[in-house]
Amino acid sequence: MGRIAIVVKGYPRLSETFVAQEIRGLERRGIEVLIVSLRRPTDGAVHPIHREIEADVLYLPEYLHDDPPRVAAGRAYAQALPTYAAMHAAFETDLARDRSASRWRRLGQACVLARELPADIEHLHVHFLHTPASVTRYAAMLRGLPWSFSAHAKDIWTSPAWELRDKIAGAEWGATCTGxxxxxxxxxxxxxxxxELVYHGLDFSRLPAPPDRSDRDGAVRILCVGRAVEKKGIDDALRALARLPAGLDWRFEHIGGGALSERLKALAERLGIADRVAWRGALAQTDVIEAYRRADIFILPCRVTRNGDRDGLPNVLMEAQSQGLACLSTEISAVPEIIEQDRTGLMVPERRPDLLAGALERLITDAELRRRLGETASRVVRERFSTDPGLDRMAALLRHRAAVAA
Incomplete structure (x- = not known):
């Protein structure tokens, strides 16, 4: 079979280990991949798995003014194709409902991709159903190629229903990672x-066994890993921490970059807890795993934002559980698919710092509860969320496409 082009918004990205994990897993299953990225990397570091990936990367111009000759060549190539009229009709239909600069940019990127896509590419697969899928859909129409998608969270819940409906109709098949x-x-x-429901899961061969926390004393260490963005609810975590009884001995550590970082630091100052809070920024996965192993509690108070954005099945929750951490999150999206209340973690309703504080106090003051939740979660997550079944299914779907094309 020929190569599969996997289209992503950015590559490599520290916050999208599940994408890198899938690409490497497909390579190990004998599928040759070309990575197509709509933008160049913005993170200063990479995870070890990025260094293992063998695929070439084709970077498209992020903005059309970045490379006018390349964009013009792509447009001329596309307009000469017999498929251009049908693609442009689809674009005009989309444009009538979304007259944004982004829509024109996706058209330009699609034309560049159609022109520069190597001849041995026989299928396009895209991660995320919003802008990357627009580029993929238009380019696939131009080149007469089938395409498929993996949908995750923001791309689903912030996209209008009409657009999702049209993209699903145009795709050959799709996968998503939560029920x-x-x-x-x-x-x-x-x-x-x-x-199809395909859990991306975790590659547990890369993760150590949980550490022994039985002889720990001193401050209880509370960890949050997630970008400083609205849907992670990190401000709710800070407000909950500020509500805890004065006599409790705890420390809070946050890992992740994001647009709200400075605002969250200012909030910690106003709440009077800044001296107990450490902000570590974005880190490579090896450092994140060490942080899980140092911690006693993991908190991620996810919430649905005003524009509908929300988490899917957060990898960090599964990673924390794999390291035997007692996890505290909220009852939204797919979190209940991984946390069973009072068995593999605790959940409270979203946007309730008061209830979050009560659950935190319960965990901080009850080491036996933390041990029981962490041990059960570590066992269950390894039983239910190994990456291999999902990767096997994705490889089978892509191979089936190759067999049909042949």
């Missing part, structure tokens, strides 16, 4: 069987 996502996308599909 909640699958139910919604199937409700929009021309054929619900097109949308």
């Amino acid at each position: 909640a996502n699958a139910a919604y996308l199937r409700s929009l599909a021309d054929d619900p069987a097109k949308v």
Whole structure:
């Protein structure tokens, strides 16, 4: 079989280890990949798995003014194709409902991709159903190639239903990583069987066994790993920490970059807890795993934002559970698919710092509860969320496409 082009918004990205994990897993299953990225990397570091990936990377111009000759060549190539009229009609239909600069940019990127896509590419697969899928859909129409998608979280819940419906109809098949996502996308599909539930899971061979926390004393260490963005609810975590009884001995550590970092630091100052809070910024996965192993509690108070954005099944929750941490999160999206209340963690309703504080106090003051939740979670997550079944299924779907094309 020829190569598969996997289209992503940016590569490599520290916050998207699941994408790198899938690409490397497909390579190990004998599938040759070309990575197509809509933008160049912005993170200063990479995870070890990025260094293992063998695929070439094709970077498209992020903005059309970045490389006018390249964009003009792509446009001329596309306009000369017999498929251009049908693609442009689809674009005009989309533009009538979304007259944004971004829509024009995706058209330009699609034309560049169609021109520069190597001849041995026989299928396009895209991560995220929003802008990357627009580029992929237009380029696939131009080149007469089938395409498929993996949908995750923001791309689903911040996209209008009409756009999701059209993209699902145009794709050959799609996968998504939570039951909640699958139910919604199937409700929009021309054929619900097109949308498969495929948990991306974790490669537990890369993760150590949980550490022994039985002899620890001193301050209880509370960890949060996640970008400083609204849907992670990190401000709710800070407000909950500020509500804890004065006599409790705890420390809070946050790992992750993001637009709200400075605002969150200022909030910690106003709440009077800044001396107990450490902000470590974005880190490579090896450092994140060491932080899980130092911690006693993991907190991620996810929430649905005003524009509908939300987490899917956060990898960090699974990673924390794998390291035997007692996890505290919220009852949204797919979190209940991984946390079973009072068995593998604790959950409270979103946007309730008061209830979050109560759950935190319970965990901080009860080491036996932390041990029980962490040990059960570590066992269950390894049983249910190994990456291998999902990767095997993705490889089978892509191989089936190759067999049909041959």
